[in-house]
Amino acid sequence: LAYGFQPRLDEVSVEGIRTLQGEDVAYAAAFGYRIKLLARVAKSGDEIEVGVAPTLVPMSHMLASVNDAFNAAWVKGDMSDYTMYYGRGAGRAPTASTVIGDIGDIARNLAHGETRYSRAVKTYGEGTLRLRPAGEISSRFYLRFGVVDKAGAFGEIATILGRHGVSISAASQKDEKVRHGFVPVVVLTHEAKAAELDAALAEIKASRVVGDDPVKLRMI
Incomplete structure (x- = not known):
């Protein structure tokens, strides 16, 4: 709608919440963030950058206060600066309202002799704009590792991150308890390209200084 550009669904980077655990919510809160699916x-x-992913949002940000059945859109305009649009986006009544609206559009089109689907997005931007590859999108990141409980393990992780151009802004061992030989460590990065971070995480996993796959979340 904003840019007249409609990518194919299979081109859009989509990350769900399956890797999230309750400890991530607690760790994010300790750093002053809430996790929202954005x-x-x-x-x-x-x-054009397009994507969906669970994201750490500062508690001071208005989006951090959007809860339950409510949704919000946070928009930055050239002249208007930041504006937010907020309302119910789930539940029986809001969903029914949307369905009835679609039925009304179909009935209106049929009444005027239109039998084909009318695209809501006018693709005036196609041909002049292109989708930025997901790996080229930059962001700050939250990382959670299960690190081997031995001297130098975290140093090796930091070295690998640095080798791929990913710098650390904060790091904390959030739980002193060793679980199955691994210690949970949380890292916040400075802005980095997703592809560079993914390459670093692949090397970290291959180095055998971590247990399960690291948890990676975007930050704003």
Whole structure:
């Protein structure tokens, strides 16, 4: 709607919440963040960034207070700066309202002799804009590792991150208890490209200084 550009669904980077655990919610809160499932759209030059992912939002941000059946859209305009649109997005009545609206659109089109689907998004931007590859999108990241309980293990993780251009802004061992030989360690990074971070995480996993796959969440 904003840029007249409609990517194919299989081109959009989508990350769910299956890797999240209650400890991630607690760790995020300790750093002053809440975890929200965000869809993002942004334009940079002739490229459009599109994606959906659980994201750490500062508690001071208005989106951090959107809970339960409510949804919100946070928009930055060239002249209007930031605005937020907020309302119910789930539940029986809001869902019924949307369905009835769709039925009304179909009935109106049929009444005017339209039998084909009318696209809601006018793709005036297609041909002049392109989708930015997911790996080229930059963000700050929250990382949670189960680190082997031995001297130098975290140092090796930091070295690998640095080798791939990912710098650490904060790190904390959030739980002194060793679980199955691994210690939970949380890292917040400075802004980095997703592809560079993914390459670093693959090398970290191969180094055998961590247990399960690291948890990776975006931050704003």
